[in-house]
Amino acid sequence: MASGSRSKINQLLKAWPxxxxxxxxxLQKQGVYQQLVHEYEKSSWVRxxxxxxxxxxxxxxxxTGGLYAIQEQMGLSVHAGGKTALQMQGYAHFLPMGAGATVTLFGLPNIKLPMWFRRYRWGVKVRYTTTNxxxxxxxxxxxxxxxxFYVVRLSTPERAIMEVLYGVPKEESYEEAKLLMEGLTTLRPRLVQMLLESCVSIKVKRLxxxxxxxxxHTWVKKLDLSKVDFGKGKRMLVRGGRFDSKYNITVPEKGVRRGAAGERA
Structure with a gap:
């Protein structure tokens, strides 16, 4: 490899976590164009x-190294959320995180995951949910x-649990959601308040x-629910469950399997 190329790769590796x-x-912004990338491939500097x-x-x-590129290099609003965000912050020790586990990512409706990310074998199952x-x-x-060596963006516990509830009962079980909520003893009421006020899902807010x-949880007492729109009418997660008259929603007595009949909105 020429000395100029070697100098360039050294500069690149310093900027590349x-x-x-x-x-x-x-890579092109770093001055490394496609022809030079091919040269680095042949020289076994990159793969x-x-x-x-x-x-x-x-x-x-x-x-997570792929997610970093999506966020920081491509500038896409995609983040780790739901159960995955809770796991990464130590709130879901009872859920598996190893090979074969499911990683939950969230993005806006107009954002698609790049093909290279979807096709690469990360050793985990990636579930990508797009929603406003x-x-x-x-x-x-x-x-x-x-x-x-790098940082990724993910949901705070306050947002993550709402993303979990968004998937109940089709993708996430009510039982797991309840177990996760039990561990969230230190949620910040100010952030919970903000998220409840801006959440568009009546089901999520009621649940x-x-x-x-x-x-x-003690932080519940610090919420001002008069500012939260809980909508009108009834919601039902499962037929034959327990009806909560305060929040007009029917929930399972002891939990419900994924895929049970229910509303999402």
Whole structure:
């Protein structure tokens, strides 16, 4: 390899966090164009992970390293949410996170995951949900999580539990949602308030309050529910369940299997 190319790769590796994917447009911004990338491939400096996406040779790249590229290099509003965000922050020790586990990502309706991310074998099942669950700033209720040499954005526990409830009962079970809520003893009432006010799902807001109140969390007392729109009419997660007259929603007596009849909106 010519000395100029070697100098360029050294500069690139300094700007490229270990364990992450680099997409071609970002590489080009670093002055590394496609022809030079091919040269680096032949010299075993980088390896291809998909169309227009690369990893440093010898690096073990996990799904979070791919998510980093989606967020920081491609600028897409995609984040780790739901149970995955709770797991990453230590709120779901009873759920598996190893090989074969399901990783939940959320994005806006007009955003598609890049093909290289969808096709790469991360060792986990990726479930991608697109929704306008909140009307205000799409970044509301998100935080950063250090993953060694890089940081990814994910939902705070306050937002993550609402994303879990969004999937009940089709993708997530009521029982698991209740177990997760039981562990959320330190939610920040100000952030919960903001998210409840901007959440567009009547089901999520009602179910959130039913579970929060049943757990007896102290932060519930600090919420001003007069500012939250709980909608009109009844909602039903499961037929023949227990009707909560305060929030007009029918919930399972002891839990419900995924896929049971119910409303999402």
């Amino acid at each position: 270990s364990g992450t994917v680099a997409v071609l447009p970002w 291809r992970v998909g169309q227009g996406a690369y990893a440093r040779a010898g690096d073990t790249v996990e799904w 669950l909140f009307t205000s700033d799409a970044e509301q209720g998100l935080t950063g999580r250090a993953m060694g 959130f309050m039913v579970l929060a109140e049943s757990c007896g």
